[in-house]
Amino acid sequence: MPTMMLLFQFKPEQVQQIREIAPDWTIVSGKANEMSKEQYLEAEVICGWNSSVAEALEGRCKLKWVQTISAGIDKLPLNKLEQHGVYLTSASGIHxxxxxxxxxxxxxxxxxxxxxxxxxxxxxxxxxxxxxxxxxxxxxxxxxxxxxxxxxxxxxxxxxxxxxxxxxxxxxxxxxxxxxxxxxxxxxxxxxxxxxxxxxxxxxxxxxxxxxxxxxxxxxxxxxxxxxxxxxxxxxxxxxxxxxxxxxxxxxxxxxxxxxxxxxxxxxxxxxxTPHIGGWTDHYKQKMADIFLPNLQAYLAEGKPRSNLVDYKHSY
Known part of the structure; x- marks a missing residue:
């Protein structure tokens, strides 16, 4: 059974929507420090990002797709993600x-x-x-x-x-x-x-x-x-x-x-x-769901997320 890791704190009803879209998946939801190293290595899909995801890329991880929660992806190890053949989608359009x-x-x-x-x-x-x-x-x-x-x-x-x-x-x-x-x-x-x-x-x-x-x-x-x-x-x-x-x-x-x-x-x-808060809003969780849910449906149906795919050649 494939594993999906939700590092972004969706609302409970949004997590339920994800479970309904992917009923045959193991879905792990929680804060980054609550996850074990083994869970990071097992995850095929991750929504969110932290340093532990980067560390997992150094091992035999099963990662195939990362959905970030920000539009900017310049701080991510793009070369390493590309080498692993990981699809990377941003939150472009949310802000x-x-x-x-x-x-x-x-x-x-x-x-x-x-x-x-x-x-x-x-x-x-x-x-x-x-x-x-x-x-x-x-x-x-x-x-x-x-x-x-x-x-x-x-x-x-x-x-x-x-x-x-x-x-x-x-x-x-x-x-x-x-x-x-x-x-x-x-x-x-x-x-x-x-x-x-x-x-x-x-x-x-x-x-x-x-x-x-x-x-x-x-x-x-x-x-x-x-x-x-x-x-x-x-x-x-x-x-x-x-x-x-x-x-x-x-x-x-x-x-x-x-x-x-x-x-x-x-x-x-x-x-x-202002302290890098320009994109934050009380509608953020719904806007993230509006990006992630259709992308998840496309990934399960076609093997590839459909929107906001990062072009590694251009770094955005």
């Missing part, structure tokens, strides 16, 4: 609404200086800002337009913003006024008042945003990173913020997480920091 809302929470805070107001409130300090702005009429660049970028573009239109998009294919996306390939990134940055990075981390995107890129932006540009921390050279970003090459930054992801408590980004009044 558009929550990520877009996190981005606009940051952007509106900058526009109306709410981040300063909140800090002043803690000190009971009545101090209006010298500058307030509006989003209507501004140009936003979405770098890495996928499902998250498309949702950001949709909401940007509601605010009356002009939307530019960049992605590898350069193909058009509904809601994006102008689409470009990565080769035109320089041209897009020159035009933009707001730049939001939602790129995955790959060899091609590592430190894509560096001193040269920040210098291509206007001094009043706001930069946001909700993609992957390693796509930004953090030292160059700090310098750009300190010397006013950039007006401000909203950051949910970092090269080192948690962000060290002595890092200069913490004390900058033109920076908003």
């Amino acid at each position: 558009p609404v929550s990520m877009a809302e996190t981005f606009f929470a940051m952007l509106l805070a900058f526009s109306r200086n709410l981040h300063h107001a909140i800090r002043n409130q803690s000190d009971r300090n009545w101090m209006p800002s010298e500058h307030y702005s509006q989003l209507s009429g501004k140009t936003i660049a979405i770098i890495g337009v996928g499902t998250i970028g498309a949702e950001i573009a949709r909401l940007s239109g509601a605010f009356g913003m002009r939307t530019l998009g960049v992605r590898r294919s350069g193909l058009p996306v509904p809601g994006v006024h102008e689409m470009y390939g990565m080769e035109a990134l320089h041209e897009v940055l020159l035009q933009s008042d707001v730049v939001v990075n939602v790129l995955p981390h790959t060899e091609e995107t590592h430190h894509l945003f560096n001193a040269q890129r920040f210098e291509q932006m206007k001094p009043e540009t706001l930069f946001f990173n909700l993609g992957r921390g390693a796509s930004v050279n953090t030292a160059d970003l700090v310098q750009a913020l300190q010397n006013s090459t950039l007006a401000g930054a909203g950051l949910d992801v970092f090269e080192t997480e948690p962000l060290p408590n002595d890092h200069p980004l913490w004390t900058m009044d033109n920076v908003i920091i």
Whole structure:
């Protein structure tokens, strides 16, 4: 009897749905530290990830498919998974609404200086800002337009913003006024008042945003990173913020997480920091079930999950 391991904590009714889809399977559900080494070695399908899964790949494991619970898979041992012939599916598509809302929470805070107001409130300090702005009429660049970028573009239109998009294919996306390939990134940055990075981390995107890129932006540009921390050279970003090459930054992801408590980004009044929570939502378990259950049905019927398959060649 094949074994399926659920490291993600689905609701009881969702676990029951899984059991009904795979009645002939042994289904092990629980926290990572509750599982034995033997269970990891026996598992053919795993929903979730931890270091014990990576360790199992070093032995004679039976693993054939891993469903992650995040869209990003850059921290997984992709080479080892590919060598073992393991299908890897991500949670891509689960985050558009929550990520877009996190981005606009940051952007509106900058526009109306709410981040300063909140800090002043803690000190009971009545101090209006010298500058307030509006989003209507501004140009936003979405770098890495996928499902998250498309949702950001949709909401940007509601605010009356002009939307530019960049992605590898350069193909058009509904809601994006102008689409470009990565080769035109320089041209897009020159035009933009707001730049939001939602790129995955790959060899091609590592430190894509560096001193040269920040210098291509206007001094009043706001930069946001909700993609992957390693796509930004953090030292160059700090310098750009300190010397006013950039007006401000909203950051949910970092090269080192948690962000060290002595890092200069913490004390900058033109920076908003959130602790890598942009994708989290109270609907997360249902959204994961919406991905995993159809994929499980396809795996049992066809021997291969159908959606969100990671292309090892491109690392996403």
